[in-house]
Amino acid sequence: xxxxxxxxxxxxxxxxxxxxxxxxxxxxxxxxxxxxxxxxxxxxxxxxxxxxxxxxxxxxxxxxxxxxxxxxxxxxxxxxxxxxxxxxxxxxxxxxxxxxxxxxxxxxxxxxxxxxxxxxxxxxxxxxxxxxxxxxxxxxxxxxxxxxxxxxxxxxxxxxxxxxxxxxxxxxxxxxxxxxxxxxxxxxxxxxxxxxxxxxxxxxxxxx
Numbered sequence: 001x002x003x004x005x006x007x008x009x010x011x012x013x014x015x016x017x018x019x020x021x022x023x024x025x026x027x028x029x030x031x032x033x034x035x036x037x038x039x040x041x042x043x044x045x046x047x048x049x050x051x052x053x054x055x056x057x058x059x060x061x062x063x064x065x066x067x068x069x070x071x072x073x074x075x076x077x078x079x080x081x082x083x084x085x086x087x088x089x090x091x092x093x094x095x096x097x098x099x100x101x102x103x104x105x106x107x108x109x110x111x112x113x114x115x116x117x118x119x120x121x122x123x124x125x126x127x128x129x130x131x132x133x134x135x136x137x138x139x140x141x142x143x144x145x146x147x148x149x150x151x152x153x154x155x156x157x158x159x160x161x162x163x164x165x166x167x168x169x170x171x172x173x174x175x176x177x178x179x180x181x182x183x184x185x186x187x188x189x190x191x192x193x194x195x196x197x198x199x200x201x202x203x204x205x206x207x208x
Contacts, residue, residue, distance in 0.1 A: 060202035113188035140165035
């Protein structure tokens with residue numbers, strides 16, 4: 001009687017094709033298992049990413065300003081609020097100092113802006129104005145009036161922001177005029193320049 005175990009006999013009797021088939025099945029099973037693990041992991045990893053609502057609530061926004069023409073205003077959204085970026089003309093910048101007698105807070109004493117925007121232009125770079133486009137009275141969005149249209153609300157001033165809801169008006173630095181319902185200047189959001197053509201809205205060196 002043979003002392004060779006039955007399993008060993010069966011193994012020895014296996015053809016090369018059976019052996020190859022067994023190896024293939026082993027590899028295939030491992031691959032399917034790995035795919036299953038990856039498939040389960042993708043939704044889990046995706047759950048770490050901020051949702052669209054979370055991004056709207058607090059994410060910073062990068063804005064390419066290379067295409068903004070002189071005198072043009074563009075609008076972007078940040079924290080579900082409209083933000084305006086205006087490239088002001090040299091003539092407009094020169095006119096801002098003449099308006100101070102008509103403004104409620106010409107020196108920006110009320111903290112509606114970061115310290116680097118507490119100046120006549122209310123900006124980091126004189127040319128570019130960055131504002132939250134919301135009236136400080138009851139939250140309406142003012143209109144940007146140009147080409148002399150603003151003069152009907154502020155005599156002799158061709159350009160500015162006018163709120164159609166209750167008649168508040170602001171100059172091209174977002175400073176509120178006297179005698180209107182809005183109690184304060186428009187808000188300048190935290191922002192900084194990543195380079196000459198890119199503004200990051202939402203963060204700055206002060207809040208870093």
